[in-house]
Amino acid sequence: MAARLAEEWFAICGGCEVTILDIGEPLLDVLKQVEIVHMPVLMDHKLFGQTGEDAEMAIPAADVGLISGGVRSDEHKKLAQEMRKKCKFLIALGSCACYGGIPALANTFSTEELLEKVYRGCVTTEKNGLPCEQIPTLTDRVYAIQEVVPVDAFLPGCPTTPEMVANALIALLEGKPLPPLANKSVCDECPTRREKKAVSILKRRFEGAEFVPGAPLTEMRCLMEQGILCHGPATRAGCGGSEGTPRCIRAYMPCEGCFGPLTEKANPMVDMMGALSSIGLDPKQIPDRAATFNRFSGAGRLRPIPAKR
Ligand code: SF4
Ligand code: SF4
Ligand code: SF4
Structure with missing residues (x-):
């Protein structure tokens, strides 16, 4: 059946x-x-x-x-x-x-702020009552x-x-248990070359990586060490499937963190700040760290911070 x-x-x-x-x-x-x-x-x-x-x-x-x-x-x-x-x-x-x-990510705003912005606060929106x-x-x-x-x-x-x-x-x-989630980070499955030291300034978002087209990924330097924000250190592996190499790295793009925290209790912000500091990058270069490092895991982690706006 x-x-x-x-x-x-x-x-x-x-x-x-x-x-x-x-x-x-x-x-x-x-x-x-x-x-x-x-x-x-x-x-x-x-x-x-x-x-x-x-x-x-x-x-x-x-x-x-x-x-x-x-x-x-x-x-x-x-x-x-x-x-x-x-x-x-x-x-x-x-x-x-x-x-x-x-x-x-909307959890960084209260529901009232969101409704006000979306239905009444945009320059292209005619101010009206809220849908109720x-x-x-x-x-x-x-x-x-x-x-x-x-x-x-x-x-x-x-x-x-x-x-x-x-x-x-x-x-x-087949009545079998589901395969377990990976117990390691995206970095652990990333074949790029690491020298344990980064350029000092993080590049602007979407500035490209340096690599030789067609050359093996093992010859490309770790993107974070190139100054490109890569969430691999704080992200659970598994997106590469049986092939192993993470999906975005295969396309010479940094990991954005979409597989979520390393474990249920891990704190991606703490993990990323540690990873950045360990290669000489100052995490303070990233203005909105809580939202950036919890981009895919904001439920229960992100809260409205009215004082900062
Ligand atoms: S930081 Fe990014 S590019 Fe560097 S090893 Fe980790 S996943 Fe690979
Ligand atoms: S953003 Fe997602 S798909 Fe891309 S490398 Fe990171 S975990 Fe894999
Ligand atoms: S935004 Fe949500 S529903 Fe859409 S692809 Fe990502 S995880 Fe899936």
Whole structure:
């Protein structure tokens, strides 16, 4: 009998759903063994009954549940609880679901500040009342899924990787445990050459790396040592999959930290400041350090700091 799969998306961009498609050919085998019972990106399954006749929102029971995106509204919260109730095994899909992701950068502002800015404070916006009818109430901040309901497994990354999604689904279908997350940093899988000393000034964002096109990555100097801010030291490895080499490094680009902190309890800001200092770079060159070093992990880590504005 096919395993029943439910998927929900909250505060997201939809990239992690595209990652499911990016699984490519192995997805055909997975789909043969799966019955999708709920997935708003694919099917118009109504939450309150097909004609809106139900008072309570409901999703069908499922063996596996995937949630992408963090919780940003009361509706997301209720849906997360409903997914937890109806899904035997619940997976946080992507860094938004695991750690808040990019939407959690908004946690550096209060909800009132955000609403005021978006609906009334932009030069191109006609000042008007705030939307208040027939829309879900925003939560006070963006929450990671596990801050709202217990989660059984995490697939970080922005987006997560097709290989990780496929491996997780195949393991569940075969009744096996999911592959564990990597227990090392992006630097540990990075083949670039390190000399343990950096240029003193961090380059401006998007200034390119120095490398010889076509030459092996082992001949390129570590990007951080070139003065390019790279979050590899404070970021969990795994994006390179079976190939190993991290995704961005393969493209001569620095790691932006999308796989999130090294461990559940790690503090990316402390880890990055230590890494920068150890090669002679002054972390104070980075003006907004809390948001920069928690770019993908702001749920529970970023707070409004009104005094600094
Ligand atoms: S983790 Fe990244 S790709 Fe996935 S939904 Fe969030 S913003 Fe989009
Ligand atoms: S800082 Fe970046 S470029 Fe340098 S070793 Fe780590 S991941 Fe590679
Ligand atoms: S190198 Fe860093 S930013 Fe790029 S995919 Fe990997 S973890 Fe994400």
